[in-house]
Amino acid sequence: xxxxxxxxxxxxxxxxxxxxxxxxxxxxxxxxxxxxxxxxxxxxxxxxxxxxxxxxxxxxxxxxxxxxxxxxxxxxxxxxxxxxxxxxxxxxxxxxxxxxxxxxxxxxxxxxxxxxxxxxx
Numbered sequence: 001x002x003x004x005x006x007x008x009x010x011x012x013x014x015x016x017x018x019x020x021x022x023x024x025x026x027x028x029x030x031x032x033x034x035x036x037x038x039x040x041x042x043x044x045x046x047x048x049x050x051x052x053x054x055x056x057x058x059x060x061x062x063x064x065x066x067x068x069x070x071x072x073x074x075x076x077x078x079x080x081x082x083x084x085x086x087x088x089x090x091x092x093x094x095x096x097x098x099x100x101x102x103x104x105x106x107x108x109x110x111x112x113x114x115x116x117x118x119x120x121x
C-alpha cells in the first residue's frame with residue numbers, strides 16, 4: 001500500500017484543531033512516541049553559553065560625552081575619526097567582535113569611563 005502524500009496533506013489542511021489533536025494522540029498511543037519538544041536541547045544551549053570564549057563589545061549609547069566616546073573608540077579600534085564617529089553615531093553598534101573576555105571587559109570599562117553605555121555579548 002503506497003501512501004498518497006498529497007491526499008494526506010489536503011486532509012490535514014481541512015481538519016480542525018481538535019481533529020488534529022486527536023490524530024496526534026492516536027499516533028502517540030499506537031507507536032509509543034511523543035510529539036513533545038525535547039527539554040534536553042534547551043539545557044544544552046545554556047551550558048554552551050556558559051563556556052563562551054569569544055565576546056562582542058557593543059556600544060548601546062554614546063551618552064552625554066560623545067566626543068570622549070569617539071576618542072575611546074578610536075583608541076580601542078585604531079579607526080580614523082570619521083569611522084569612529086560613524087560607529088558612535090550608529091549606536092547600537094559592535095565595536096569589537098570575537099575578543100577574549102579580558103579584552104572585552106577592559107574595553108567596556110574604558111568606554112563606560114568615557115560616558116558610553118556598553119554591552120558585552
